[in-house]
Amino acid sequence: xxxxxxxxxxxxxxxxxxxxxxxxxxxxxxxxxxxxxxxxxxxxxxxxxxxxxxxxxxxxxxxxxxxxxxxxxxxxxxxxxxxxxxxxxxxxxxxxxxxxxxxxxxxxxxxxxxxxxxxxxxxxxxxxxxxxxxxxxxxxxxxx
Amino acid sequence: xxxxxxxxxxxxxxxxxxxxxxxxxxxxxxxxxxxxxxxxxxxxxxxxxxxxxxxxxxxxxxxxxxxxxxxxxxxxxxxxxxxxxxxxxxxxxxxxxxxxxxxxxxxxxxxxxxxxxxxxxxxxxxxxxxx
Numbered sequence: 001x002x003x004x005x006x007x008x009x010x011x012x013x014x015x016x017x018x019x020x021x022x023x024x025x026x027x028x029x030x031x032x033x034x035x036x037x038x039x040x041x042x043x044x045x046x047x048x049x050x051x052x053x054x055x056x057x058x059x060x061x062x063x064x065x066x067x068x069x070x071x072x073x074x075x076x077x078x079x080x081x082x083x084x085x086x087x088x089x090x091x092x093x094x095x096x097x098x099x100x101x102x103x104x105x106x107x108x109x110x111x112x113x114x115x116x117x118x119x120x121x122x123x124x125x126x127x128x129x130x131x132x133x134x135x136x137x138x139x140x141x142x143x144x
Numbered sequence: 145x146x147x148x149x150x151x152x153x154x155x156x157x158x159x160x161x162x163x164x165x166x167x168x169x170x171x172x173x174x175x176x177x178x179x180x181x182x183x184x185x186x187x188x189x190x191x192x193x194x195x196x197x198x199x200x201x202x203x204x205x206x207x208x209x210x211x212x213x214x215x216x217x218x219x220x221x222x223x224x225x226x227x228x229x230x231x232x233x234x235x236x237x238x239x240x241x242x243x244x245x246x247x248x249x250x251x252x253x254x255x256x257x258x259x260x261x262x263x264x265x266x267x268x269x270x271x272x273x274x275x
Contacts, residue, residue: 001187006176006267009191009251024196027171027270057173058235058268059204106235108208110175110266141173 021055022110025141032119033135039067039078039127046118047136050084054116054140056091058108063135067097067127078127085117097127112143165200165245165274172271176252179264184213184256191251192267198245201226202270205238207254209265214258217267219246223255231258238269245274 005013008022020026032048050056067078077098082105083090092106119136149157152166164170176192195201205226207217212233218225226238254265 001185002189004178004180004188004190005251006178006190006192006265008174008176009194012194022175023193024172024174027173055175058206058208059237059270104235110177110268 019143021053021112021141021143025055025143027057028140028142030138030140031136033133036123036130036132036134038130039123039132041123041126043123045121045134047121047134048119048138050113050116050119050138050140051142052114052116053112053143055110055112055143056105056108057139057141058105060091060108060136060138060140061102061104062094062121063102063137064094064097064100065132065134066100066129067123067132068129069098070126070128076125078123078129079125081122081124083120083122084113085120088120088122093124163274165198165272166243169200169272169274171202172273174269174271175267177264177266180262182262184258184260184263186257186259188256190254190256190265192254192265193252193269194249195246195252195269195271196273197249198247198274199249199271200243200245200274201238201241202243202272203238203241205241205267205269205271206235207232207238207265207267208235209233209263211260211263213256213260213263213265215254215256215265217252217254220250220253223253226252229255229257
């Protein structure tokens, strides 16, 4: 049995002034939505605008409509990645988007995002359904 | 048909000035992380963040582990206030957080009851502060 302290609690107790992005930062929200006219592989949606040095929070999520599946001998469900312009699966991937659903970001690491830009949703496996709405709810903190 | 009013809606309609922690409060977030360099031990306590006096922890807060780890999340004196003891593998929300004021300032505590190979524990704690 032992007692341990987190890196930021340790730094705080040492007198370090912490970045508000990790220590009491104000949470901001961004919302955007788009309709994929076609769910062909490689189609991408640019949503919102994440500011430079934002830290994306792990309660961010995507709502999406049913994308269907392709039957080429065996059925393969539509899938999509969620990320940024430079890292298309930075926040995770939905491997089965045949039916409508909600995807909470799974791959959040609290690192700053770097340069500003949109959230990018990219179709990986194509779907059989057109006119599919995708909605992003992004929560983030911004640092100096 | 019957209309029921929430307790705070009722107070608001009666003209009461409500605590901002319940009614339009500014949401803040604190993040902290501890990475074991050796095995975790049963009974270990990991202290993370330091929440201000009278903070109200929100149930959208999350804990993330790098591997399945049996743990509970709370504060000093109430070690399972936010997450009951159980296995956490990846992200789990603070299902038991009810928005009550914490009282004195203090850390979030993660009490571990399993031995695992060098797990990493992270928390994002969302809260509002009252007057």
